[in-house]
Amino acid sequence: MITAESKPIDEIIEYIRPYRRIILAGCNECVTVCSAGGRKEVGILSSALQMAFMKSGRNLEVKEITLERQCDPEYVEELAPIMDQAEAVVSMACGCGVQEVARRFKHTPVFPAVNTKFMGASERQGVWAERCQGCGECVLAVTGGICPIARCSKRLLNGPCGGSTNGKCEINPETDCAWQLIWDRLKALGLEDRYEEIMEAKDWRTSRDGGPRRIIKEDLA
Amino acid sequence: MEHFEPVIVAFCCHYCAYTAADMAGSMRLTYPPNVKIIRVPCTGKVDTLHILRALQKGADGVFVAGCLEGDCHFKTGNIRAARHVKQAQKVLDEIGIGGERVEMITMSAGMGGGFARTALEFTEKIRALGPNPIKNVVEKQVRAAAGS
Numbered sequence: 559m560i561t562a563e564s565k566p567i568d569e570i571i572e573y574i575r576p577y578r579r580i581i582l583a584g585c586n587e588c589v590t591v592c593s594a595g596g597r598k599e600v601g602i603l604s605s606a607l608q609m610a611f612m613k614s615g616r617n618l619e620v621k622e623i624t625l626e627r628q629c630d631p632e633y634v635e636e637l638a639p640i641m642d643q644a645e646a647v648v649s650m651a652c653g654c655g656v657q658e659v660a661r662r663f664k665h666t667p668v669f670p671a672v673n674t675k676f677m678g679a680s681e682r683q684g685v686w687a688e689r690c691q692g693c694g695e696c697v698l699a700v701t702g703g704i705c706p707i708a709r710c711s712k713r714l715l716n717g718p719c720g721g722s723t724n725g726k727c728e729i730n731p732e733t734d735c736a737w738q739l740i741w742d743r744l745k746a747l748g749l750e751d752r753y754e755e756i757m758e759a760k761d762w763r764t765s766r767d768g769g770p771r772r773i774i775k776e777d778l779a
Numbered sequence: 780m781e782h783f784e785p786v787i788v789a790f791c792c793h794y795c796a797y798t799a800a801d802m803a804g805s806m807r808l809t810y811p812p813n814v815k816i817i818r819v820p821c822t823g824k825v826d827t828l829h830i831l832r833a834l835q836k837g838a839d840g841v842f843v844a845g846c847l848e849g850d851c852h853f854k855t856g857n858i859r860a861a862r863h864v865k866q867a868q869k870v871l872d873e874i875g876i877g878g879e880r881v882e883m884i885t886m887s888a889g890m891g892g893g894f895a896r897t898a899l900e901f902t903e904k905i906r907a908l909g910p911n912p913i914k915n916v917v918e919k920q921v922r923a924a925a926g927s
Contacts, residue, residue: 566873567870567873567874568873571874598826598828601828601832602827602828602831602870605828605831605832605834605835606831606870606873606874608835609831609834609835609874609876609913610874610875612913612916612917613874613875613876613912613913615916617916
């Protein structure tokens with residue numbers, strides 16, 4: 559999933575200071591799962607913003623709504639009937655959702671309420687960790703299902719480096735060395751020989767180095 | 780300020796604090812009538828949102844009263860509640876309402892005296908803090924709604 563974290567409330571208040579009526583739009587997908595921008599977080603932020611405005615003697619009308627997915631135009635369209643009630647939109651979706659709302663509603667300012675972080679997995683309740691960088695050419699088949707791009711601090715294709723100590727990365731004693739994990743996994747699978755194969759330099763054009771990316775699926779487009 | 784009577788909302792667990800409040804009554808103990816009790820099946824169900832909404836609607840203080848650590852009927856509901864209270868305190872500090880208006884308290888069902896004492900101490904603490912800074916605006920809104 560795409561993970562996100564709430565922005566400081568002060569920052570959001572600064573964005574909406576000139577307005578009196580806003581739509582606060584959550585998203586029912588990834589940001590709901592990582593508790594950053596679902597229905598409940600919409601309620602909490604709405605309360606906090608209204609109280610902050612009241613404290614400075616002003617009223618803030620907040621229309622709370624949580625869309626099924628803010629990254630799909632079909633669902634963003636649900637904002638159209640209520641858009642005239644608001645001077646601005648505060649989106650609690652990831653950056654994709656914020657941009658989709660901005661694209662659809664050209665004359666209404668849209669502000670993000672969360673910082674979008676990474677594509678990750680849930681390690682345990684309340685803890686998420688980065689797992690994929692969307693490099694565009696997956697190498698998990700040869701690394702035992704553990705991604706050296708997302709999980710090695712140096713993105714080494716042939717690791718580990720000298721900074722690996724007792725299975726941990728030198729950047730942080732809580733960060734696993736991805737190449738230690740890969741080696742352990744290959745050993746468990748009986749595929750130690752695979753470790754001897756040198757991986758060639760990666761073609762990063764499939765990643766962000768090739769500019770903004772698109773997918774066109776011919777049978778659907 | 781002279782006649783400030785704080786409004787306190789107390790989310791009380793059915794298995795401990797609510798029963799303790801009941802016991803305080805049976806024991807003929809007095810505690811301030813400022814405390815408005817909301818019975819919940821477990822404090823684990825009390826979310827940050829419920830605490831904030833209570834303050835947004837004009838409460839001056841909120842306490843969540845759950846079971847003693849290790850005694851939760853649903854194992855960890857009270858621990859979960861303590862985290863929600865902490866989150867509410869963080870948000871209230873950020874917006875300048877003050878996190879000290881919210882507190883997590885634990886007690887057993889037999890602590891009738893403990894409940895009465897907690898109610899008194901918390902009420903006095905909020906009285907000393909003064910009214911919720913948004914109270915004037917809330918009251919104005921209520922009056923406007925009643926007049927319309």
